[in-house]
Amino acid sequence: MPYIGAEPNSGLFLELDSLTASATANYTLQLNSANYYPESVNNLLVSINGVIQGSSTMSLNGAVLTVGATLSSADTIDFVRVFGNVGTVSTPTDGSVTANKIGSGAVNLTSKVTGVLPVANGGTGATSFSEANSVIETWYYDSTDRTHANNADLSQTWTRKTNYLTANKNGGMSNSSGIWTFPSTGIWNIAIKFEFYSSAETGYHGVMLKVTSDNSTTYNEVINSNTSTNTNAVHSTVYLPYMLNITDTTNQKFKWSVSAGANIVVRGGTGTNVTLAQFIKLCPSV
Numbered sequence: 001m002p003y004i005g006a007e008p009n010s011g012l013f014l015e016l017d018s019l020t021a022s023a024t025a026n027y028t029l030q031l032n033s034a035n036y037y038p039e040s041v042n043n044l045l046v047s048i049n050g051v052i053q054g055s056s057t058m059s060l061n062g063a064v065l066t067v068g069a070t071l072s073s074a075d076t077i078d079f080v081r082v083f084g085n086v087g088t089v090s091t092p093t094d095g096s097v098t099a100n101k102i103g104s105g106a107v108n109l110t111s112k113v114t115g116v117l118p119v120a121n122g123g124t125g126a127t128s129f130s131e132a133n134s135v136i137e138t139w140y141y142d143s144t145d146r147t148h149a150n151n152a153d154l155s156q157t158w159t160r161k162t163n164y165l166t167a168n169k170n171g172g173m174s175n176s177s178g179i180w181t182f183p184s185t186g187i188w189n190i191a192i193k194f195e196f197y198s199s200a201e202t203g204y205h206g207v208m209l210k211v212t213s214d215n216s217t218t219y220n221e222v223i224n225s226n227t228s229t230n231t232n233a234v235h236s237t238v239y240l241p242y243m244l245n246i247t248d249t250t251n252q253k254f255k256w257s258v259s260a261g262a263n264i265v266v267r268g269g270t271g272t273n274v275t276l277a278q279f280i281k282l283c284p285s286v
Contacts, residue, residue, distance in 0.1 A: 014082040021048075021075035027065050029080060035063040038082055047078035134281055135183065136169040141268040141275035145197065148258040148266050151208075153178040155255075161273060173279050178255045179216060182246045187282045191241035192256055195267040195274040198234055203261035206238045215251045224259050235267075247285045 017030040029036045038044055041060050046053040048067065057068030065080070138161040146156060155178030162168055172183025182188060194207045206226030210219040225240040246252050256277075258264065267274040 016080045016082060019077040019080060021071040021073060021077050023070060023072055025067050025070045027067070027077070029063050029065050036082070037063050041065075043083050045079075045081040045083060049076055050078060133184075133186075133284075134169060135172060135186075135279065136167050136281075137171055137173050137279045138166050138168060139173070139175070139277045139279075140273035141266070141277075142273075144269055145265050145267050147263050148260070149263050150258060150260045152258045153255050154207075154257065154266065156268070158277065161276070180254050182249050182252070184281070185246050185249060185285045187285060188244050188246055189241065189280040189282055190244060190254070190277070191239070192277045193275065194238045194240070194256075196236050196238070196260075197265040197267060198236075198262075204228055205236070205258070205260035205264045207240050208257045208259045209240060209242055209254060210257055211244065211252070211254045213248070213252050216253060219255070222254075226259055243282070245285050 014031060014036075016036055017033065019027050019029075029038065038060060041055045041058045044055070044058070044060075044065070046058065046065070046067070048071070053067060059066045071077075139158045140161045141154065142157050142159045148154075158175045160168065160171065160173075170183075174181045174183070180190075190209075192207060196205050198205060204226045206224055208224040209222045211222050212219045223240065223242055225238045227236050227238055240256075244252075244254065258266065
């Protein structure tokens with residue numbers, strides 16, 4: 001309801017800023033260094049020199065409290081406390097509601113919160129990522145079986161696989177001579193299944209993932225996966241997954257290279273698709 005004058009400080013319990021006694025009876029009340037305007041002297045509890053003052057001996061003029069007598073620097077104003085009208089319901093003061101006062105499930109984020117959610121507990125916040133931003137692609141190594149030496153790049157032809165219910169969404173990955181370029185920034189899960197054949201004992205063979213951040217000027221090996229080959233005429237498969245944080249699609253690229261103790265044959269072809277690569281964009285980059 002409306003009020004004439006100051007609205008009652010219902011249910012309020014505060015201790016105002018300390019006051020220093022001097023040769024006056026008038027003292028300006030403040031809370032956190034800002035002038036404070038109590039409803040009346042009946043809402044104040046004032047102690048001077050250890051004696052609680054009666055409300056009939058004091059008066060208020062806005063934020064100025066007049067005590068019953070002129071004090072001196074030898075006196076001590078112990079405290080000035082504000083008591084609201086206990087038993088009535090009112091709007092809590094700003095910053096007075098703590099987390100413990102909010103019941104579990106009391107805030108419905110679905111229907112009651114709109115707009116951009118604030119960053120919590122010193123976090124950096126999240127960039128919007130919807131289904132429309134997601135990417136899923138599968139490619140196969142469609143060259144015929146080819147012999148590769150150690151450290152040779154998988155630079156022959158790759159083709160996007162679209163048949164047999166293969167999942168593809170949005171797309172955009174591109175390959176040039178074995179170097180892969182991303183269509184957009186984000187956290188990308190890349191995985192490859194390599195199938196190899198060796199007609200002689202090579203000791204080991206597998207695949208390496210190499211990345212560049214300077215548009216192919218230099219490459220660094222990030223991870224490799226190998227299997228032992230201690231017999232002749234052996235077929236084997238190596239699976240190598242990894243996640244990359246792509247923030248620059250112009251300069252950040254990658255390639256796969258052979259890791260082997262001797263020449264090996266990488267299986268390929270348009271029929272069986274024995275060597276496959278998969279790309280999934282998971283979320284925005286960090």
